[in-house]
Amino acid sequence: MTRSPHPRSSAAPSPASDDVPAVAIDGLIKRYGELVAVDGLSLTVPRGEILGLLGPNGSGKTTTISCLLSLLSYDAGQVRVLGKPMTPTSYALKRRVGLVPQEVAVLDELTVRENVDAFCALYVTDRTARHELVEEAIAFVGLEKFARFRPAKLSGGLLRRLNIACGIAHRPELVIFDEPTVAVDPQSRNAILEGISRLNEQGATIIYTSHYMEEVEQLCDRVVIMDAGRQVAAGTPRELTAMIGTGDRVNAELLAPETHGEVFLERLRRLEHVRSASIDSEGLLAVECRPGSHNLSDILSVLSEAGVTVGRVTSQPPTLNDVFLEITGRALRDEAA
């Protein structure tokens, strides 16, 4: 997705309407029988933002999106999109929003071009205008060479790109991506993330749901972390990682780990900036530091004094997974396939 630029969203916000958030959700509750899938969620997305909704499978992201678009009824709460209440029959409002759903939703009997045209026709009736929009959307996702192909001939990554073209061809002001990179090869994944950034640069507000914290960290201005239908934390990736008690993680590959006792681990744990130290079954030493500065040389000195020889040493700043772990006691990845 690196070809011709997609022009600014057709109804780019006027300066006056910039004050109206793209999305305002207040006290949303959605139950499926006994199960509370969304539990009192409130969320505001200012215009121009890329908001990441991050949470493990089943945390309520898709249900939130479906309620937001009035594709599902809900039990309590209010939803306003681009300043207006969203209802099942808000057709004019829906024209200003694009959804790229989690499951690829295209028509098998139509070609790539016909698919994009069919989705665009839901919102744009004028054929000439639509022709231009369709060609732009196909170029935007880099599918020009495949325009005459049917979906069955496309790889998983290309199918995802077609799914995106179908969701954005009508140039929506707000675009919602629901886990668009699941089961996608790295090249297509990068192309998708790049394309989303470009859409945002051209004026679209983005909501991006994912259980891949790396993508959310890379792409999003602000992140809302969900668990069991609730918002458990919100902020920029930097704010979120700064608010927890975990600092950098130092990992060191221990050579002949079986020859070392536990004594040096105890010494490491006594260092002022060390929060925890452990060795996994493969002989990898993991030292979790406290936030702020830490002294790698202290750690290496303890190892050297104890006669421990190390291979590769790495140091990583805290991630959104650490944030999730600290708040919920579970890792995002445990539940995310």
Ligand SMILES: Nc1ncnc2c1ncn2[C@@H]1O[C@H](COP(=O)(O)OP(=O)(O)OP(=O)(O)O)[C@@H](O)[C@H]1O
């Ligand atoms: N139609 C439904 N009927 C009953 N329960 C449902 C239905 N859809 C979703 N759920 C349940 O609601 C909860 C939230 O699901 P939802 O799909 O919104 O989560 P998610 O964070 O989007 O996860 P995923 O990435 O797996 O889709 C889960 O426990 C799920 O099993």
